[in-house]
Amino acid sequence: MLELFAPIAAACDLTVAEQDKRPIAIVGAGVIVDVAHLPAYRRAGLDVVGIYDLNADRAAQVAARHGVEKVYRSLDELLLDERVEVVDIAVAPQAQPAVVRQALRAGKHLLCQKPFAPDEETGKELVALARKLDLQIAVNQQLRFDEGIAAARAMVRAGWIGHPTAMSVTVNIATDWTAWEWLLTTDRLEIMFHSIHYLDAIRSILGDPVRVFCTGSRTPGQLPKGETRTMSTLVYPGDVRALVHVTHENRTGDPEALFRIDGSEGSIKGTLGLLYNYPDGRPDTLEVNSRILPTDGWLPYPVTTRWIPDAFAGPMGSLLKAISTGSTPETTASDNLHTLRLLHALYDSMDTGESRALESS
Template identity: 75%
Template structure:
């Protein structure tokens, strides 16, 4: 039975072919670059030409730790380096659009972080700027490339569970938002900075919904200003539905981070190990129950990589493939406009108490 997993594993493979690899420069030397971007790029065999950060000492420290050969004194110096083909932007969301514009105007391909832009209009502007210059722009929505999610999506596309009928994420964890001090004071929090991962992953399996409803709330005594508990319902044509139920105020220690895709002939379910002991995490799990194969009950799939750092190589690898072969990255800026529209609709629903049609 293990042999049937070979095409599924191939669909979840994060290998970046040698002929696709181009030099990458990174803007930002924060924790996510330190623990995820640089380790993932090193494992993928990518060349990082250098780092730039507003804090030169931090940039030098991170560069030294990961064997990055240089740091740049300014963004202009980075963009003047003729060897740089791709700029990976890993900064706070407010600073990202301006840096992306400068990189695109300098003729560089760009990988942005999520959220791609503060609003759809800004995202559309960046996409248009990239297309006008014949450049590729992608978004680091790396949960799509997590092995458990990617394998589940491949099983759905292979028809193993028949026609999909529902997809759910249930996450009940305790998050210390003080690790990102700027998040403590933002009005919008959970949907745009966390559930965006799950929403984008759902889009990668089911596509865009027609109608959404969302409710969000806080809990007494929480430090963060914005919402930390949300329930988002996505309605698709016919009887297909999706649900994202998340709380970050679990004070009893029984962490949960699970997902499931149901279909007419089976189901796929798994866990996101990273969230059980963030940022250290534990291995993901994935199981499939299929009347198509058949599996005779639940059959475990052997997940071998993790969301962080491994899946971070996915968006970059997809971007590099698009540069080398043409076409669009899987998480292209244009595709991610759909995720931004979904976020806007969910917040409009949260504010009004009414469903919103996309």
């Protein structure tokens, strides 16, 4: 059966072609840049020429750990560096729009953190500015590039399970939010800064839902202000449905992080290995049961890479290829506006206790 997996593995390939590589600078030197962005870029052979952070000491330490040549003294200095063609923005979401505007006006292509913008109108403004300046913006929705998710999506697209009918993500973990102090005081937490990964991944497989329902809550004694337990239901035309059920207050030491896609002719199921011992992680697991192939029961797919750091090369590699070829990145900012719209519909449902329709635009 291994020959059947060759096109699936090709769809998960994170290799960046030499002709696509170009100099990158990073704005932000927080935890995720240290443990994910820079290790992934190094493995992919990408050229990170410099880094800037408001905390100069932290930027210097991160640069030294990863062999980054230049620590910029200011954002202006970074944007004036003519070597830099691409800027990876990894700052808190409230600071991102201003950095995006400044970087676009300096003529840089951008990889932005998610959520891309605080609201859809701001997101549309930034997309319009990039279009006007003929520049590319991609969004760092890297779970789409995680090997387990990418392989599952390729299997669905290959028709291995027939017509998809349902997808579910179940995550029950203990999350230490203290690495991101600003997250401890935000009113919007779980959907906006964690389940955004799963919701975007579901969109990459099933497309956009037409109606959603969401409920969220806190756990007695939790440290963060915002919701840490959520249940999100996505309704698609016909009988297709998706469910995301997440809790971050697992106090019994038995984490789980599962996903499953059911179809008319089979199913795919797997685990998100990163979440079993974050941030070190372990490879995902993935299995397919198909009447199309056919398989004899559940057939394992050999996942070899990890969400952190490996998948972080995906959005950047996709952006670099789009710049070289004049094509569209996999996680373009325009597409990410649909993910942003979905998040806000879920919060509206959470606040009102009612389901919400999603208008297409």
